[in-house]
Amino acid sequence: xxxxxxxxxxxxxxxxxxxxxxxxxxxxxSQSFFWYRQDCRKEPKLLMSVYSSGNExxxxxxxxxxxxxxxxxxIRDSKLSDSATYLCVVNxxxxxxxxxxxxxxxxxx
Amino acid sequence: SQTIHQWPATLVQPVGSPxxxxxxxxxxxxxxxxxxxxxxxxxxxLLFYSVGIGQISSEVPQNLSASRPQDRQFILSSKKLLLSxxxxxxxxxxxxxxxxxGYTFGSGTRLTVV
Numbered sequence: 001x002x003x004x005x006x007x008x009x010x011x012x013x014x015x016x017x018x019x020x021x022x023x024x025x026x027x028x029x030s031q032s033f034f035w036y037r038q039d040c041r042k043e044p045k046l047l048m049s050v051y052s053s054g055n056e057x058x059x060x061x062x063x064x065x066x067x068x069x070x071x072x073x074x075i076r077d078s079k080l081s082d083s084a085t086y087l088c089v090v091n092x093x094x095x096x097x098x099x100x101x102x103x104x105x106x107x108x109x
Numbered sequence: 110s111q112t113i114h115q116w117p118a119t120l121v122q123p124v125g126s127p128x129x130x131x132x133x134x135x136x137x138x139x140x141x142x143x144x145x146x147x148x149x150x151x152x153x154x155l156l157f158y159s160v161g162i163g164q165i166s167s168e169v170p171q172n173l174s175a176s177r178p179q180d181r182q183f184i185l186s187s188k189k190l191l192l193s194x195x196x197x198x199x200x201x202x203x204x205x206x207x208x209x210x211g212y213t214f215g216s217g218t219r220l221t222v223v
Contacts, residue, residue: 101152
């Protein structure tokens with residue numbers, strides 16, 4: 001079983017739509033969680049950390065469900081510039097990071 | 110502020126040739142350093158990580174090697190490249206207390222082995 005699993009998509013949504021991505025992880029001892037954004041042919045960049053209580057940054061909301069071992073990312077009012085691949089990342093004891101394969105999002109005019 | 114430099118940006122190498130990719134970090138001390146590879150249409154694969162000078166851990170057996178000759182320098186090498194070594198190579202750093210801050214990636218090297 002993979003450490004981190006994501007639906008690869010692709011998600012094609014119209015501008016202004018709300019879209020949600022989920023990611024599951026296998027190790028219950030995982031300690032910290034992140035969402036990264038990767039534009040085509042570019043390096044991944046940290047989008048936001050995910051906290052147990054859930055956290056919001058503008059149009060982006062991240063949530064963690066430890067009992068079910070999944071994290072989610074919600075994007076409201078999608079913009080064309082949100083088109084990218086979104087990677088979930090899980091940090092396990094020993095500072096081991098595991099990346100999902102990414103979910104592709106295309107926002108359509 | 111901390112910055113990470115990786116070069117070259119693109120590289121085309123023949124099969125059997127050697128490889129050396131370099132990564133340096135500025136503005137921090139004793140970072141954790143990582144080499145990742147991303148094959149076309151696939152996820153990130155951790156190749157090597159280092160918690161200090163001369164300390165290298167390998168995640169995947171392959172014909173690649175890594176070295177950390179200085180605190181903020183991380184080098185990825187190969188003596189003889191294979192076609193399957195083509196991919197997008199990313200260096201990353203983190204502070205040891207990574208739980209909050211995650212990784213920062215370099216801009217990557219796109220390697221094509223021909």
